[in-house]
Amino acid sequence: MIIRQVAEAFQALEGTTKRLEMSRILASLFRATPKEEVDKLIYILDGRLGPPYTALDFGVDEKFLIVALADAARASRSRVEEIYKKKGDLGLAAEELLRGAGRGLNFREAFEALSRVAEATGPRAHERKTAIISDLLQRSSGLEARYIVRILQGRLRLGVGDAMVMDALSEAVVGDRSVRADIERAYSICSDLGLIGRILFIDGPRALEQIRPQVGRPILSALAERLPTPQVVIDKMGPVQAEPKYDGLRLQLHKDGDNVRFFTRRLEDVTGMFPELAKAARQQLKSERAIVDGEALVYNPETGEYLPFQITVRRKRKYGIEEMELRYPLRYFAFDLLYVDDQDLTRKPLTQRRRQLEALVQRHVDDPIQVTEQITTGDPKALERYFVDQVALGLEGLVVKKPDSTYQAGQRSFNWVKLKRAYRAELRDTVDLAVVGYLVGKGKRAQFGIGSLLAAVYDPEHERFRTITKIGSGLTEVEWAEMRRMLDENRTPTRPPQVDSLIEPDVWSWPKYVLEVQADEITRSPRHTCGKTGDEPGYALRFPRVVTFRWDKRPEDATTEKEILEMYSMQTATEVEKPRRVAGGRKRAA
Ligand code: ATP
Numbered sequence: 001m002i003i004r005q006v007a008e009a010f011q012a013l014e015g016t017t018k019r020l021e022m023s024r025i026l027a028s029l030f031r032a033t034p035k036e037e038v039d040k041l042i043y044i045l046d047g048r049l050g051p052p053y054t055a056l057d058f059g060v061d062e063k064f065l066i067v068a069l070a071d072a073a074r075a076s077r078s079r080v081e082e083i084y085k086k087k088g089d090l091g092l093a094a095e096e097l098l099r100g101a102g103r104g105l106n107f108r109e110a111f112e113a114l115s116r117v118a119e120a121t122g123p124r125a126h127e128r129k130t131a132i133i134s135d136l137l138q139r140s141s142g143l144e145a146r147y148i149v150r151i152l153q154g155r156l157r158l159g160v161g162d163a164m165v166m167d168a169l170s171e172a173v174v175g176d177r178s179v180r181a182d183i184e185r186a187y188s189i190c191s192d193l194g195l196i197g198r199i200l201f202i203d204g205p206r207a208l209e210q211i212r213p214q215v216g217r218p219i220l221s222a223l224a225e226r227l228p229t230p231q232v233v234i235d236k237m238g239p240v241q242a243e244p245k246y247d248g249l250r251l252q253l254h255k256d257g258d259n260v261r262f263f264t265r266r267l268e269d270v271t272g273m274f275p276e277l278a279k280a281a282r283q284q285l286k287s288e289r290a291i292v293d294g295e296a297l298v299y300n301p302e303t304g305e306y307l308p309f310q311i312t313v314r315r316k317r318k319y320g321i322e323e324m325e326l327r328y329p330l331r332y333f334a335f336d337l338l339y340v341d342d343q344d345l346t347r348k349p350l351t352q353r354r355r356q357l358e359a360l361v362q363r364h365v366d367d368p369i370q371v372t373e374q375i376t377t378g379d380p381k382a383l384e385r386y387f388v389d390q391v392a393l394g395l396e397g398l399v400v401k402k403p404d405s406t407y408q409a410g411q412r413s414f415n416w417v418k419l420k421r422a423y424r425a426e427l428r429d430t431v432d433l434a435v436v437g438y439l440v441g442k443g444k445r446a447q448f449g450i451g452s453l454l455a456a457v458y459d460p461e462h463e464r465f466r467t468i469t470k471i472g473s474g475l476t477e478v479e480w481a482e483m484r485r486m487l488d489e490n491r492t493p494t495r496p497p498q499v500d501s502l503i504e505p506d507v508w509s510w511p512k513y514v515l516e517v518q519a520d521e522i523t524r525s526p527r528h529t530c531g532k533t534g535d536e537p538g539y540a541l542r543f544p545r546v547v548t549f550r551w552d553k554r555p556e557d558a559t560t561e562k563e564i565l566e567m568y569s570m571q572t573a574t575e576v577e578k579p580r581r582v583a584g585g586r587k588r589a590a
Contacts, residue, residue: 005032026164026172030168038201039198041107042194045158050194051192053269056118058152059120065152069090069149073137080093094142094145095146117129157496161498161556162187164463165197169196173200173201186211188409195211196211218252222416224399226417228570229380233400241403242387243401246396247395249295250264250293252292253291257288277296277368285361292338292360293334296332297330306331333370346409348406358371402414431457432517432558435512436454437507445480457558460560467528471515471545473545474544475546486512487509490510490512513549517547519543519545522571525540
């Protein structure tokens with residue numbers, strides 16, 4: 001396939017915000033793609049060269065691209081800069097500078113060239129990267145160059161998410177959505193849409209059934225619903241297995257002999273950041289191969305206390321791991337076993353998975369890897385007592401699970417329910433919101449050019465972000481400045497296609513960052529689109545403030561519109577017991 005076809009389809013995708021139309025464009029692009037190249041196209045649509053859990057670093061910044069572009073266009077650097085300034089987008093500048101028909105560049109060749117750019121390391125990497133990019137651009141037409149430059153910048157931004165790719169794949173292969181559910185199931189097990197596309201096109205939809213968990217490929221995390229009280233939990237779920245809810249970092253552990261890897265729930269490979277856990281896994285896990293689900297936490301050995309989420313995440317920063325290791329040792333609480341020695345456990349009941357997990361982990365009191373404790377009960381009073389005990393220990397609450405449930409990868413279901421102390425008092429649970437833009441404002445911070453953030457929940461069914469609040473507090477001045485810098489880096493001149501908003505902020509920003517936000521309550525509001533249907537008002541947050549950044553979440557992992565509606569009904573159900581307004585909530589160290 002020539003890259004021209006891909007570039008034209010990208011242009012058509014950019015030209016519409018209608019989901020159905022976008023999915024149609026994608027489906028016909030898939031149909032036109034040779035079978036062996038479908039996986040590559042799927043990765044490129046995500047701005048990548050492989051699935052999300054593989055590293056991607058082109059190692060080129062803007063200055064670098066300007067040099068390569070000047071070289072390809074035989075123009076001076078200042079000329080490139082001038083056009084870039086005029087266009088406000090380096091991709092558009094490349095298009096103007098390289099006007100012309102291109103040379104029928106092949107999509108596969110372009111993909112390979114991009115891979116070579118990413119792979120070039122070592123002393124002369126810079127020159128080699130420039131030469132490859134410059135050659136690639138010289139062989140491209142203007143439109144093709146637009147997208148090559150954006151891919152290299154990490155700014156392809158077509159508004160095409162996983163769900164749309166899955167829709168389009170089904171359309172392309174069978175002409176309708178009838179294999180969409182099978183695609184999603186396979187995706188939740190292997191997290192690699194490229195692989196799925198390849199299997200679909202080469203072996204057909206039935207071959208998807210053969211996709212099984214495999215060490216090294218993260219499985220999408222099962223997620224929990226919310227319920228307000230132990231009584232409601234037992235009424236709805238019957239007897240449950242209840243476990244402490246740790247406020248740490250969700251990590252999936254993959255062991256293959258001595259090779260141990262860790263993945264976050266946004267599918268990042270963070271192995272390098274947890275060396276002591278990898279070592280512990282080699283020593284403590286008795287099987288050759290295993291995939292374990294759990295929560296990592298730092299603890300203070302002097303007090304025996306577990307430290308909050310933020311400190312766990314701070315460890316993730318690449319530098320100073322050793323120092324952090326000494327100051328804050330890690331614990332990993334394993335709560336599920338998804339795969340062990342060639343046995344797929346995701347379809348087995350929780351009770352069996354748990355039994356095998358206990359047999360797998362060899363442990364003494366002070367070992368880094370522990371298996372979460374648990375009780376099984378059908379008595380609301382016993383559940384309440386267990387809950388109170390955990391909260392007294394400083395934990396968030398409980399996660400209660402249906403003993404006979406399978407592991408629902410990638411799904412938020414009532415197989416798992418979180419019962420948090422935040423629901424107990426009059427306090428609300430926090431929500432995680434994607435930032436879609438900012439307003440300059442008039443107050444004190446207007447001098448910094450940022451007054452409030454426009455924040456949104458996610459609606460996975462329509463793959464859109466719907467606004468719920470403007471946030472003006474909770475960050476320090478330094479954090480506001482940093483926030484502005486980050487949002488400016490992702491600014492777009494018009495509303496991103498996947499954002500549904502009635503409010504027009506001063507600056508639109510491509511959804512990328514997630515903030516955890518505490519608010520006093522959820523109210524109905526005509527100004528926000530969250531939960532809005534027809535002329536009915538939507539939902540908004542009252543007195544929102546930022547609690548922390550959620551680096552571990554992608555924007556698509558933000559609280560969903562549906563969860564807000566559920567929280568709203570829980571809130572109105574407990575309204576009678578709510579005599580006063582209380583500020584605060586789950587506290588996390590800054
Ligand atoms: P929250 O912000 O409330 O932690 P979340 O959006 O990060 O929620 P949820 O799926 O809603 O994620 O809540 C479940 C999370 O709780 C899991 O992702 C996991 O990180 C954490 N957790 C802590 N202890 C447990 C446990 N024993 N079993 C399952 N999950 C647990």
